Amino acid sequence: MALTSQLTIGNDVRGDYRVVADFVPEGSRVLDIGCGDGALLDILVRERRVDGRGMELSQDGVNKCVERGLSVVQGDADEDLTDYPDGAFDVVIMSQTLQATHDPKGVLQELLRIGDQVLVSIPNFAFWRNRMQLLFRGRMPVTKYLPYEWYDTPNIHFCSLSDFVELCEELEATVVDTVILDGQGNKIPVRAPWWMWNIVAEQAVFLLER
Amino acid sequence: MAVEIPESDATPDPLNEVNSPSSKCVHFGVDQALPLDGGGTLGPWQIAYETYGTLNADKSNAVLVCHALTGDQYVASTNPITGKPGWWSLMVGPGKPIDTDKYFVICSNVLGGCLGTTGPASTNPETGKPYGLTMPVVTIRDMVRAQARLVDHLGIDTLFAVAGGSMGGMQVLQWAASFPERVFSAIPIAAGARHSSQNIAFHEVGRQAIMADPNWAGGDYISKGVRPTKGLAVARMAAHITYMSDESLHQKFGRNLQDRDSLTFGFDADFQIESYLRHQGMTFVDRFDANSYLYVTRAMDYFDLAKEFGSLPKAFQGSKTRYCVMSFTSDWLFPTSESKAVVKALNAAAANVSFVEVESDRGHDAFLLDVPEMFSTIRGFVTGAAAARGIPAPGGR
Structure with missing residues (x-):
């Protein structure tokens, strides 16, 4: 969840936020899990007029959200999602956080239970640069977008896009839409088969439904 | 020298404020008797209170502060008995998180108290003697009913915020549950929806x-x-x-x-x-x-919102109130788990809730002390709620 704020590029809105925001219907009930300082939630509340809620692990993040006038609870995605009733939200968002949870499968199940639609953005570990670093340097990949060393990364459950899609199938979730992005969060406008996306995408946003 | 506990000839006398408090006070006659949870009614009765700031024209900026077990109505002004500054003057006052330049703050002495609201030391008009144990046992809900009468008396329909710590937080939760349409935002701090067995x-x-x-x-x-x-x-x-x-x-x-x-x-x-x-x-x-x-x-011991409503989520069903729940890491009297139970119920009721566990080593008393994280959160929450309520900024027209 530390990633959320790490990935804000300067004062610009993170690219994947734009992509995520575009998927969120006007006026819907939204829960943003791992909402960091509330940047995305703030956009959604102001621009898409959503009834927005957030969950964030760090006290600092929660404070910043509450100071912005957002409704955010301090909580841990691994433990506290069970508090929400089934179908409590139109859209549940987990942006760059799933790979930092202890039980991504259990968390994803919870997201699908709570939200009618689930928006998940994840880094793609099978991005070609990562593959190159492993293949030629024999080292765990460190990139501008994923700047951590193996020993200090909060990302304890990396996956590739293909891995994630497989998990969705296992959970009987429908992948309604996918947008692939570069490290800055810009859309990569290529129509290509999945194996290709799994190479060129540095991150991706998935829209899922039960 | 070791401090000795004095004999019973203590001065100053805390009972000086019981019947004729230095603060504002509203008297309700027998015809306005207060119904009590324990059965029967209390009347005539009175409620002593203080106010700070100015009520705006559309009466949308009223904040009710609820005090804890041994607190009083002097939330931001000198206590007449101790001569000490208001018990929450760090939180309430000009420029403070609950800003009296912007909000009209009301704080009343609780029912059963001894600073001017009817309590066991008050004189029973029927006998001319202090009630003592003939005073009926009161509950947190009775206290809140009494406050609601005061708020009625002040001509206020909806409170912009109800805030309080510990037993004050219990009253906040009771307000939100009993009068959901009258509470725009609720700030229960270091509290819980029930008193635990240990408490x-x-x-x-x-x-x-x-x-x-x-x-x-x-x-x-x-x-x-x-x-x-x-x-x-x-x-x-x-x-x-x-x-x-x-x-x-x-x-x-x-x-x-x-x-x-x-x-x-x-x-x-x-x-x-x-x-x-x-x-x-x-x-x-x-x-x-x-x-x-x-x-x-006793009122605190009897408090159990889940029991009153059948379940805790039911207590907040359909609530439109904005909540800011807060706990402190080192508070073992009302530990974070108690606040989290409230948050869980509010989530289950799809209520609008923020929750922060503030890092502090000061224990339960942290809510009364200088804890910057608490102030910044409350300031932020109140400011956000004010924007949602359409309360103009200080000096605004």
Whole structure:
């Protein structure tokens, strides 16, 4: 969840936020899990007029959200999602956080239970640069977008896009839409088969439904 | 010198404020008797309160602050008995998180209290004597009903915010549950939706200490011209321990000796912590009535919102109120788990809730102290709620 704020590029809105925001219907009930300082939630509340809620692990993040006038609870995605009733939200968002949870499968199940639609953005570990670093340097990949060393990364459950899609199938979730992005969060406008996306995408946003 | 607990000739007398308080006070006649949870009604009765700031034209900026067990209506002004500044003057005042330049702040003494609202020390108009134990036992909901009458009296329909810590937080939750349409935002701090078994246990120790004092005289001490100061002081000493954390006690006192170089091998206050507690007990009896302590602790013990509504989510079903729930890491009297139970219920009820667990080693008392994280969160929450309520900024028209 530390990633959320790490990935804000300067004062610009993170690219994947734009992509995520575009998927969120006007006026819907939204829960943003791992909402960091509330940047995305703030956009959604102001621009898409959503009834927005957030969950964030760090006290600092929660404070910043509450100071912005957002409704955010301090909580841990691994433990506290069970508090929400089934179908409590139109859209549940987990942006760059799933790979930092202890039980991504259990968390994803919870997201699908709570939200009618689930928006998940994840880094793609099978991005070609990562593959190159492993293949030629024999080292765990460190990139501008994923700047951590193996020993200090909060990302304890990396996956590739293909891995994630497989998990969705296992959970009987429908992948309604996918947008692939570069490290800055810009859309990569290529129509290509999945194996290709799994190479060129540095991150991706998935829209899922039960 | 070790601090001694004084005999019952204590000055100043906390009972000076009971019937004719220095603060504002509304009197309700028999025709406006207050129905009580325990059955029957109370009337005539009165509620003592203070206000700060100015009520705006559309009466949308009223904030009700609810005080804790031994608090009073002097939230941001000098207490007439102790001469000390308001108990939450760090939180409430000009430019403070609950800004009296912007909001109209109301704080009343609780039902059962001893600072001017009807309580066991008040004179029973039927007998001309203090109620003593003939005063009916009151609940947190009774306290809130009484406050609602005051808010009615002030011509206010919806409160912009209801805020309070500890027992004050219980009242906040009761307000939100009982009068959902009258509470725009709710700030329960270091509280819970029920009093735990452990909390009831500590209160029982305090009550037994009071009732074991021969000067308590079956609750009739005022008529007999005595005061159960020893019992009340011991009750306060026991309670005071629960307001602090092990760590804060250790930091403040450790095993340090009080004005001496070695142990006395006696039962004098050798340790600073003993001397400190005796001092806390001694000063408390100068400002609080023993029977009030029995009644108000009982009200806390009886508090259980889930029981009242069938389940905790039901207490908040359909609630449109914005909540800011707060707990402190080192508070073992109302631990974070109690606040989280409230948050869970609010989530289940799809309510609009923020929750922060503030890092502090000061224990339960943290809500009364200078804890910057608490102030910044409350300031942010209140500001956000004000924007949602359409309350203009200070100096705004």
